[in-house]
Amino acid sequence: MAEFPFHTLMIQGTTSDAGKSTLAAALCRLLKKDGVSVAPFKPQNMALNSAVTSDGGEIGRAQALQAQAAGIAPHTDMNPVLLKPSSDTGAQVIVHGKVRADMNARDYHRYKTEAMQAVLQSYARLRAQYACVIVEGAGSPAEINLRARDIANMGFAEAVDCPVIIVADIDRGGVFAHLTGTLDCLSESERARVIGFVINRFRGDISLLQAGLDWLEQRTGKPVLAVLPYLHGLHLDAEDAVAATQEVKGDFRIVVPVFPRISNHTDFDALRAHPGVDLRFIGPGQPVPPADLIILPGSKNTRGDLRWLREHGWEAAIARHLRYGGKVIGICGGFQMLGESVDDPHGVEGAPGSSAGLGLLAMRTELTRDKRLLQVSGHCAVGDRSAPVRGYEIHMGVSSGAALARPAFVIEGRGEGAQSADGQILGSYLHGMFDTPQALGALLDWAGLAGAEPVDLDALREVSLERLAESCRPLYEALQRLPTRFGRT
Template sequence: MHFPFKTLMVQGTTSDAGKTTVVAALCRLLKRNGVSVVPFKPQNMALNSAVTADGGEIGRAQALQAQAAGIAPHTDMNPVLLKPSSDIGAQVIIHGKVRAEMNARDYHQYKTVAMAAVLESHARLAAQYDVVIVEGAGSPAEINLRDRDIANMGFAEAVDCPVVIVADIDRGGVFAHLVGTLSCLSESERARVIGFVINRFRGDIKLLEPGLDWLEAQTGKPVLAVLPYLHGLFLDAEDAVQPTQEHRGAFRVVVPSLPRMSNHTDFDALRAHPDVDLQFIREGHAIPPADLIVLPGSKNTRGDLAWLRAQGWPQRIAHHLRYGGKVIGICGGFQMLGQSVGDPLGVEGVPGDSPGLGLLDMTTAMSQVKRLQQVQGNCLFADAPVAGYEIHMGVSSGEALAQPAFEIDGRPEGAMSPDSQVLGTYLHGVFDTPGACSALLRWAGLGSDRSVDLGALREASLERLADATTPLLEALLPNK
């Protein structure tokens, strides 16, 4: 197959318009046709991240797109990653490594340095692969962010690549979104838009056609494809918490939806499990009875601890344990289970020390060194393998660690309370390995041996997504 573009960029009218899935679908379609393809996102702002084989950190969506392309994730695929730690500040990660903690204004000035990293990574990928499929961020119509833009049209102009704009028809206003976005662009930026994609359509396409004709006449740009709404996809989310699964199993798992929750993709396997009823509990909502409470990762552990207290979680967890329930803490959630969390250097916010939930005999001190590692090993509470990845900046110590939950790469990892009701671990993706997922759920009280192969579900979803996106690939090929 001859694909006519060395670099093609997919931008969206809004966040969550479908950029990530369109890029993943194009990567899978090109791979199917023997094209050497790589995904790329110049700048990503997300709390869901993945650890790469070269020991760096990138947005989890780019790891998914790499899987679609049939290649290993690499830090060049997402050279700039911003991980928000507050409403106005974020950890800045360049080429997979933490560079600084910056507020929005300081980062805006830093963008010239970030752009150099972006162009360096793009050049390396373009030299290694036949095609680079680029994902934009947010919307190119955000006028206040146009100056020094590296995420959307600023990048497209710098490398002189064509752009496809995606809009989500399911949320309404699709024609206004597309026409309005185009009107906010400069003349040179509009010229590089080669067409539109309308995403998540359901209904009678005949009823949509008058609108498509109007859109093409109004803008002079073709609608390259109308993509269907696909139910039941299991794909890693870039940031937003995915809706609770449609089925309801009998085993109840609740997760506090922390303000700075990170890597909530840890729960994708539970969302897909036929015996599990998984619920994320948002601010102000009643905490329902549960068989298992899981405290997720956090980008601001002390801040999210304060939120848990304000929402009444410590009392609810104590009641839950008193009646035989189980608790798991993952990464930041693991740190919360201890006696205290200290941040003397202000790594995640204002320096200080916060009391933990007191469920494990350990303390945690934040450090400026981030641990990034892919790991594998075995459960110590069951005969089952486990694999995952570590992304954390804290160091925990104390008697609780003398009773680990796992053996990872020949070393003890995590902790189990003396009464075996509380388990903590730094491993993200701990439920992704079918054996470990089944073992953890059995430990928590589930009397079923059924398991979920999340990797197989993800592969099947990528194939479905690619099949549905075939019309877009055909529209992009020559003589189409």
């Protein structure tokens, strides 16, 4: 195999969810298989799914998955700026893995000049350490209102003088309009660094697409580097959006409310993959169906999402569920909601104040300015008590009360989380609690699915990464044949 010709390659998309994250992961895996040291990089990410890194910081989960594809540990330099929305107009700004401030959209726009310096510092460190850096853009470079001070797309590409691929999702329709329209919105220098297009998620007879490909290349002067297939059944971490389609599998039903600020819903990937589980995300306006287990997920705005929970009838539904013998699990923000109150004296999530919790666990939570970021391991204190568990904590808050005397897990010798005295309710700050096969089995057994077969999510991810990479090999080979001024020399 020829040497990969680019030391840096950026993937931008015509829209969000066009396939930038998965394409970057595939190229990272193909380069790793060819013995090229490679690192993923996303200058700016806006997502509520995040991961704790080896250096004790926080990055988007997509970059953690791409690091796995590259065969390296995730590091904060791979996503130097992470925005975690806490409202429609404000977000927590995380720089180099640590909380910098809470900003509204206007303040952050002014802050971008400073943020770009952090981006370039991280990129320089990765360039010095790895032979190749695969860069993922954010949203679309055609968002004219965001062009000034851009650090996420062409602003970054221009700053480091790297080539760009533009990917579009044909499954959404309008793929040729998306590609030509995006190109027309770029400046002359930006158009010049676009080395080609990728059409993603194609299904059907490709010969019927050829006339459109010929027209696109003739009109733009840019090659279509690859047409990639629609791949079903991939088990890969979502960057942010909750899955739109939900496959019904087993008879054991789990329901999860989709909070307005739901975070780290990747906690449920192993459950979604389990053949014995029917997991359903329930959005606003949808009735709460009968279930064996209700799980309250993480939240970026615990008090706001607790209010939403009540407004949409979940408090009554949970009480009814418990009366009929159902089980409840709360994770992180969902765990905090199970207590007697959530207090925010410092205005961490908005106006200072206090909210009554669901009152299902004897504990109180005070939100704090400091965020706890930690990778942890231990064993379960429910079900099979020898079952190992590993995961990570990302939360701003400290819980206290009698319920903590009955922990859900034992983490490095200390109790973590809580259980109700009647054994129906469990809460924990531990994200990823279902990812370890033995812990998944123990927790499902506790919830009422006895003898559930284990699901190894890491193994499923590896199979999916290999499958994804092989589907992208035509693109990889096309890139190696492409003459460009952006090569290693």
